[in-house]
Amino acid sequence: MSAFTSFNPRTGEPGAATFEDASGEQVEAAVAAAERAFTRSRHFEPADMAIVLRAVAEELDALGDRVIETADRETGLGRPRLAGELGRTTGQFRAFAEVCDEGSFVEAVIDHARADVQLARPDLRRMLFPLGPVAVFGASNFPMAFSVPGGDTASALAARCPVVVKAHPSHPETSQLCGDAILRALERTDAPEGMFSLVHGRSKEVGETLVTAPAIRAVGFTGSLRGGRALYDLAARRPDPIPVYAEMGSVNPFFVTERALDARLDSIAEGFVGSMTQGIGQFCTKPGLAFIPEGEHGRRWTELVASKVEQMESACLLNAQIRDALADQVERTRRFPGVELLAGGASASGPGFAYPATLLAVEASAFLAAPELAEEHFGPFGVIVRCESAGQMLEVGRRLRGNLTATVHAEASEAQNVRPLVEELREKVGRLIWNGYPTGVAVTHAMMHGGPYPASTVALHTSVGTAAIKRWLRPVAYQSYPAELLPPALRDGNPLRIMRLVDGEWTRDPTR
């Protein structure tokens, strides 16, 4: 057993509570309990699950200040941000409860039998069913919303999949508080035992045991490219490969046109710096690369951004590993040919895991020659890339790897001019932002949080928003089944009044 604590990022002091790596037996017991729970939960109707999800939201809300204080001590993210995050977290559970109550997410499709010679076919009815037990890996940067009670857990439970979460070792106390709250909610709603389990672990063996456990049917992960890829590789080598939905590295390119600078230089500078340093730069969607036109406006914008970054107080990163990784990476990339250090960069003094907000600048030609500059630098860090022309901006856009988001700032009058750039960027990302900032990921139906590799391992799904539930479901078709053996969602008369595709037409009509 390996014991560990969290550390207060502001002071470097260890937390009072000690945690131990879950043993192989403990992980296997959690998975076995999940497997048993699934023999019950797979028979639940979605509306049964909505009750459970709302109870979880209530229990998490009831933690209130206690979890906010604990999370602040373990992450240094500040109470206002963490209070907001708690609201987002319970909001996610409530959003999925609504999805369950509404019920159409099961994608019911009915093709009635036809006897015509040309189109003869049996009665076929398909809908989505839960995959089975799911493993979730909590992220460091959102100790609630992307961690133990995060979107992966909420969406998997909504899909009626039991969940085993591995807590991030950077905030075990917060994780334990949230995990206990989820267990209380499950208990008071008579959910199956084993529907949710929490395991702790600092060593990678805990995660490896979890991902290779035969009963685990899918994995959700938010974190680094290295971590996500390791789990993906492990799952792909199983005797029966399983999907790993890993949301990983992203630099979130940010493009600004000359005319946009002319019209909104100050506000774009302020917005960019705010977004780049929000949560001390520890957002998956942090804009880490700004592409701006050379010339007077670009120079003034760069100076303004640099001075704002320079004036920021040095803040504390989530843990020593993240601080050290960023410091090492900056030390390397700032020395690439043609790179200027505009702000930050020095090792911070003082207690805790502080690192100054840091800004580099480089010509586009030098940027294209140094691919490492386009890799995620997790933390308050950005690179300004000066482009000679719109053509060069298009060229860098074309050469980007996969990202979660891309942002374009341009004036309405030049929409047609930037169309080629937008269309190039569409091939690279999951979300395109116009005259805005990528941080802030709304939990809505239309959200897409994911993107081509290395932004995520499976570009076909989102990890935020109501569509995140689709990751944990698979279709099964019933051919010529009697009504009494069909799930309600597939019965004639549409007893759940959900939207269905019946003989090729979308309808809620119970007579179809």
Added chain:
Amino acid sequence: MSAFTSFNPRTGEPGAATFEDASGEQVEAAVAAAERAFTRSRHFEPADMAIVLRAVAEELDALGDRVIETADRETGLGRPRLAGELGRTTGQFRAFAEVCDEGSFVEAVIDHARADVQLARPDLRRMLFPLGPVAVFGASNFPMAFSVPGGDTASALAARCPVVVKAHPSHPETSQLCGDAILRALERTDAPEGMFSLVHGRSKEVGETLVTAPAIRAVGFTGSLRGGRALYDLAARRPDPIPVYAEMGSVNPFFVTERALDARLDSIAEGFVGSMTQGIGQFCTKPGLAFIPEGEHGRRWTELVASKVEQMESACLLNAQIRDALADQVERTRRFPGVELLAGGASASGPGFAYPATLLAVEASAFLAAPELAEEHFGPFGVIVRCESAGQMLEVGRRLRGNLTATVHAEASEAQNVRPLVEELREKVGRLIWNGYPTGVAVTHAMMHGGPYPASTVALHTSVGTAAIKRWLRPVAYQSYPAELLPPALRDGNPLRIMRLVDGEWTRDPTR
């Protein structure tokens, strides 16, 4: 270069035309052309693609007898079956043309901006876009419908993804005819050059070059577990892993209750043998394992099935490899403890790749002790497993691996008795069949052709039916974009009149 021909399964004689393995350069050129084509096709509206798909259907129809004769010479499947398959093949292209014209498959979701403090969010609009160039591997057993002009090709083109197909080396002449027809259709509809390419190859290097080509974004495959898994592993090891939708091995378990035997003994025997030997047993959905109750009815059913199988004329398998693999596998499994050979099994004499329809029988307890019996034996082969009780039938169901289908024959009056079995089987398969036979996979909206591993590598998708298009699409969200830069599917006013999820409600209403 390695030269090869097809062989006539009835005579073993080589075909007149000689083909060569595509060189690495040829494969790369096809991929490069696909990549260039995608810079045009990604801007197509789905309705543009419908025109192309209908032209493909026309050109394939125009091949008529010529392709049927060629396919018969290369596969020995017989003209009536191949004429039907041609109709199915062109029907698939027309079905996807309808999907494109209707347009709702892009899953447009719109969440309008809200300014309320609690629910503030930007305008977000998401829809599905094509992934990019796709590699397709043709199957041996359907020289058209699951091969060069098969469902993978049709669905990927419908998604506006350029396709590079590797033809199965068992029917290169048929593949070339079909590939040329597709090219004629693309040319006369002014589709981008490179939108479709055909490469031949008997060596695995051709496929490996294709799957590892950087521009390929996804892979479709129908064939053996070994072949599919090899491609999956290769794609998972890429610097940027890509999805491999492989539809592989399945034994399609077939359960019959005592009461069903009592009521329909003869017809179930006839149906089972017909399904087991359809296409000389070379269907993915061939029922290869029959679970029947011990006792008088079970004995009579077994005798009847055995006599029907014994009386079947020995027929020719698709190629020497398939024949030899089946003969080896039978030689091994028939010697397992407790296994009886009821029909067939001997090496067939005569020219060509003949093998007799073969039937084994075994007690459930011996079956459970020999997992290899539950592996696919591709060809006209089945195992009858005698079960002591409904409880034992449930137990074998619980221990099955993933399959494409499972069939239950039972009387309406005992629906509640078989519910536990049906619910167990639901966890194992993509399609549940009631009182029917699994061969015959209707191309409809509700079809699910796929299932838990090893039936397929990605259980979340189907390779048959209109939903097969979803494999080649990924979501992108537009945040706060001006209307002129939005795709029509996401614009206010719903110019395409598609079904959309607008602010949480499904609607075609243009005023929403």
